[in-house]
Amino acid sequence: ISGVITLDPGYKNSGACKSEITFLDGELGILRYRGYSIEELAEKSHFLEVSYLIIFGELPSAERLVQFENDIRKFTLVSEEMKIILDGFPRTAHPMGVLSALTSALTAFNPKSVNAENEKEMYDAVCKTMAKFLVIATWTYRKSMGYPLNYYDNTIGYVENFMDLMFKLPTGPYAANPVVIDALDKLFILHADHEQNCSTSTVRMVGSSHAGLFASISAGVSALWGPLHGGANQAVLEMLEEIHKSGGDADKYMAKAKDKNDPFRLMGFGHRVYKNFDPRARIIKKAADEVLNTLGVDDPILAIAKKLEEAALVDEYFVSRKLYPNVDFYSGIIYRALGIPTDMFTVMFAIGRLPGWIAQWKEMRENKEPIGRPRQIYTGHPLREYPKIVS
Numbered sequence: 439i440s441g442v443i444t445l446d447p448g449y450k451n452s453g454a455c456k457s458e459i460t461f462l463d464g465e466l467g468i469l470r471y472r473g474y475s476i477e478e479l480a481e482k483s484h485f486l487e488v489s490y491l492i493i494f495g496e497l498p499s500a501e502r503l504v505q506f507e508n509d510i511r512k513f514t515l516v517s518e519e520m521k522i523i524l525d526g527f528p529r530t531a532h533p534m535g536v537l538s539a540l541t542s543a544l545t546a547f548n549p550k551s552v553n554a555e556n557e558k559e560m561y562d563a564v565c566k567t568m569a570k571f572l573v574i575a576t577w578t579y580r581k582s583m584g585y586p587l588n589y590y591d592n593t594i595g596y597v598e599n600f601m602d603l604m605f606k607l608p609t610g611p612y613a614a615n616p617v618v619i620d621a622l623d624k625l626f627i628l629h630a631d632h633e634q635n636c637s638t639s640t641v642r643m644v645g646s647s648h649a650g651l652f653a654s655i656s657a658g659v660s661a662l663w664g665p666l667h668g669g670a671n672q673a674v675l676e677m678l679e680e681i682h683k684s685g686g687d688a689d690k691y692m693a694k695a696k697d698k699n700d701p702f703r704l705m706g707f708g709h710r711v712y713k714n715f716d717p718r719a720r721i722i723k724k725a726a727d728e729v730l731n732t733l734g735v736d737d738p739i740l741a742i743a744k745k746l747e748e749a750a751l752v753d754e755y756f757v758s759r760k761l762y763p764n765v766d767f768y769s770g771i772i773y774r775a776l777g778i779p780t781d782m783f784t785v786m787f788a789i790g791r792l793p794g795w796i797a798q799w800k801e802m803r804e805n806k807e808p809i810g811r812p813r814q815i816y817t818g819h820p821l822r823e824y825p826k827i828v829s
C-alpha cells in the first residue's frame with residue numbers, strides 16, 4: 439500500500455471533513471450551532487428557526503421564517519401509496535425500522551428531490567424532507583396502535599403538528615398543552631445537530647456516493663437506531679424501569695456496569711467527545727424537573743435517574759473513565775411525561791436530528807466532497823494455492 443495507513447477504529451482520532459455547521463468542545467462542554475450557543479438557542483429560539491439556521495447558515499428574518507414554514511406546508515401531503523408500504527409491516531415492527539423504510543420509499547414518490555442539482559431543487563428537497571419526515575415518523579406510531587393515520591394541519595405550527603399527528607382523534611382537533619409544546623421545541627433544538635456523530639457520518643458517507651437525500655437520511659435513521667447511539671434513550675428508560683421494578687437497587691446496576699465480564703452498560707452514560715459533562719444533559723435535566731412539576735407528574739423513575747447520576751459522580755470507575763450523563767439520560771423521562779411511548783423515543787431523536795442530517799448532507803454535496811472510502815490493515819491469510827477438492 440503506497441503511503442502510511444493510520445489504523446483508527448471508530449475514527450476516535452480522525453477528522454472526516456471540514457464543516458461550518460456545529461462546534462463542540464468535549465473538555466469544556468461547549469456546543470454551538472453556526473456560532474450560537476445551544477443554551478441561548480434553547481432558551482430564546484424555536485425549532486424551525488434553529489432548523490433554518492443550521493441548514494442555511496444564518497438566522498432568518500421574521501418574514502423569511504414565515505416563508506420557510508409556508509414552503510414546508512406546500513409538501514406536507516404524503517403520497518397515499520406510501521400507506522400500502524406501511525400496511526405491509528406488522529404492528530409490532532419497531533418504529534425506527536418502519537421510519538427508515540418509509541424515508542427511503544420517499545425517493546420513489548419524489549424523484550426530483552433525489553439529488554437536488556441546483557439551489558431551487560436543493561431548497562425544495564429541504565422543505566419536502568422537513569415536511570414529509572415528520573408525517574411518516576408519526577405514522578409509525580399510529581400504525582403500531584392500529585389507529586387511523588392523521589394528516590399535517592397547515593393551520594398550526596410544526597411542533598404542534600407533531601402532537602396533532604400523533605394523538606389527534608377523528609372526533610376533532612387535538613389541543614396540545616403549551617407546556618408540552620415548549621418542552622418538545624426545546625428537546626428538538628437540543629438534538630438538532632452534533633457534528634460527525636455516527637448517524638450524521640453515515641448520512642455524509644451515503645450521500646458522498648451521490649445517493650439521494652432521502653436514501654442518505656434513511657441510512658442515518660438506521661445508524662441512530664443502535665442502543666449505543668440514539669437508541670440509548672429507549673434503553674435508558676427500560677434500564678430505569680428495571681431498576682425501579684427490582685426495588686430501586688441502583689448499586690446492583692452500577693456493579694453490573696463495572697463488571698468487565700458483564701456486557702451491561704449504564705445506558706445514558708459516557709460520550710466519545712464530552713469528557714466532563716454533556717451540556718445538553720444539563721439543560722434537559724432542568725427541563726425534566728420543570729415539565730414534571732408543571733404537569734403535576736410524580737415519576738419515581740426521575741428520582742432513580744438522579745440517584746444513579748449522584749452515585750456515578752463519585753464512583754472511581756465512572757470518574758476515571760470520565761463517564762457522565764449524556765443527552766439520552768434524561769430525555770426519555772420528559773418524553774414519558776409527555777405521553778410519548780418508549781419505543782418512539784428514538785424516533786423523537788430522529789425528528790430533532792433531521793435538520794442536522796439535511797445540513798450536513800447539503801454541505802458535503804455543495805463542497806463537492808470526494809466519495810468516502812477508508813482503507814484497512816489486512817490481517818488475513820497470505821497468498822495460498824487453490825487445493826484440489828480431493829485434498
Ligand code: SDX
Nearest residue numbers: 632635666667668670695703704705706707708709710759
Ligand atoms: C449519543 O457522538 C455523538 O455525538 C452521539 C450523540 C449525538 O448527539 O449524536 O451525542 C448521541 O449517541 C449519545 C451516547 C448514547 N449512548 C449511550 O448512552 C450508550 C452507553 N454509552 C456507551 O456505550 C459509550 O459511552 C459510548 C458509545 C457513548 C462512547 O463509547 P466510546 O467513546 O467508544 O468509549 P468506550 O466504549 O471505548 O468506553 C471507554 C471505557 C470502556 O472501559 P475500559 O475498556 O476502558 O475498561 O468506558 C467504559 C467502557 O467499557 N464505558 C462504560 C460506559 N461507557 C463507556 N462502562 C459502563 N457504562 C457505560 N455507559
